[in-house]
Amino acid sequence: MHLCEVVRTRPVTPMVQRVTLGGCGLAGFPAVGADAFAYLLLPPAGRSELTIGLDFDWAHVRSMAKDERPRGAYYSVRHHRPEELEIDLDVVVHDDGIAAGWAAAAAPGDKAALWGPRVLFRPPADAAWTLLVADNTAVPAMLSILDHRPVDHRVVAVAEVADDAEVRDVRPGPCVDLRWARRDRGERAADVVRALRLPPGPGYAWGGGEHAWVQELDALVADVHGIDAERRSLTSYWRRNQPTGLR
Ligand SMILES: Cc1cc2nc3c(=O)[nH]c(=O)nc-3n(C[C@H](O)[C@H](O)[C@H](O)COP(=O)(O)OP(=O)(O)OC[C@H]3O[C@@H](n4cnc5c(N)ncnc54)[C@H](O)[C@@H]3O)c2cc1C
The missing domain is CATH 3.40.50.80 (Nucleotide-binding domain of ferredoxin-NADP reductase (FNR) module)
Structure with missing residues (x-):
């Protein structure tokens, strides 16, 4: 679990917003592979502070009151710059999306966390x-x-x-x-x-x-x-x- 905050945002295309996350909490974010993805955890609706900490676990989230529960979704690591402690997420902005809506309005200093990363891209050694x-x-x-x-x-x-x-x-x-x-x-x-x-x-x-x-x-x-x-x-x-x- 990696606590972080928004460093900057910029549109990549009309539908895609790049959110750059950074901060000391990204120290030790591992380079796990080419399609690394993580769960982006956000504060509950109407709140600016996270309600979870480094001891985050999914079983605990399920038992939290709804207005205390973090919101979020999976996103891929588009770029990881470990020397700058920065990660870019490219978020498709769509209607009715909690995470997408957050990304569209995100501003420097907004709090977030990344749980993960993991990979799904695992080519066999003999893949030509x-x-x-x-x-x-x-x-x-x-x-x-x-x-x-x-x-x-x-x-x-x-x-x-x-x-x-x-x-x-x-x-x-x-x-x-x-x-x-x-x-x-x-x-x-x-x-x-x-x-x-x-x-x-x-x-x-x-x-x-x-x-x-x-x-x-x-x-x-x-x-x-x-x-x-x-x-x-x-x-x-x-x-x-x-x-x-x-x-
Ligand atoms: C391994 C993995 C990696 C991913 N990487 C990325 C990534 O890098 N960038 C990215 O943008 N997404 C990525 N996603 C997809 C993202 O997690 C989902 O789109 C997620 O539903 C967004 O959450 P939300 O809170 O915005 O919307 P939700 O609350 O989940 O959904 C709200 C409504 O929006 C609709 N919806 C959800 N996503 C879209 C969409 N893209 N377009 C139109 N309607 C949609 C749903 O059908 C639902 O009706 C990834 C998912 C996985 C599993």
């Missing part, structure tokens, strides 16, 4: 290439995976976003085939993935996004490209019309 699929919520993790990859490792990355304004200005480097599907043009990640010719040899598929979207892509990766379960890690990041964050 990697397929990445992401909706806007998993683009931060996808770009972090690209930042961490060996320069000669082949990657096919497919991101589905709302429109041109959500496409990130990144230069992924050699050996990476990065494709953006823009929904306002009728483009879908599923169609791109279905039509892919993947490199030869054993691979690994990673992905994140909305629950039903991820399920469709997981089935495609398995059925069309024949990637076995132990070589796939596609995770539901959120569910349409269903809160998953602590509220």
Whole structure:
């Protein structure tokens, strides 16, 4: 558990707000891997101070009175600068989101905490290439995976976003085939993935996004490209019309 506070914020795209967290509590935040994610814990509604401390545990949270309970959600570590004790989270701002609403209004000095980190990106040692699929919520993790990859490792990355304004200005480097599907043009990640010719040899598929979207892509990766379960890690990041964050 790492207590921290907002250092600064800035928009990355019209839908994505970068929140930079910092402070002494981030000393010792471990570098666990490419798609590191942590639970962002926030003060209860209408409060500015956290109601949890370094002894935080989930069983205790469940027994807390509702107006004392922290709020929050999982977020990926887009950048970790251990020498500055800073972490960037890229938060998709959407309607009715507690964590998203907090990020949209966050100001320097606002209190927060990070529980974690953990990883889901665990390619087998013999993976000759990697397929990445992401909706806007998993683009931060996808770009972090690209930042961490060996320069000669082949990657096919497919991101589905709302429109041109959500496409990130990144230069992924050699050996990476990065494709953006823009929904306002009728483009879908599923169609791109279905039509892919993947490199030869054993691979690994990673992905994140909305629950039903991820399920469709997981089935495609398995059925069309024949990637076995132990070589796939596609995770539901959120569910349409269903809160998953602590509220
Ligand atoms: C491993 C992991 C890593 C993640 N990394 C990131 C990340 O880096 N950036 C990021 O933005 N999200 C990320 N997420 C997703 C994020 O945790 C969820 O979107 C979460 O629901 C946001 O919490 P909230 O309090 O804003 O909304 P909630 O209270 O959970 O939901 C409120 C309502 O908003 C809807 N909703 C939730 N998320 C979205 C969305 N993105 N777009 C539209 N409607 C939505 C829900 O269906 C619900 O109806 C990650 C999730 C996981 C599991």
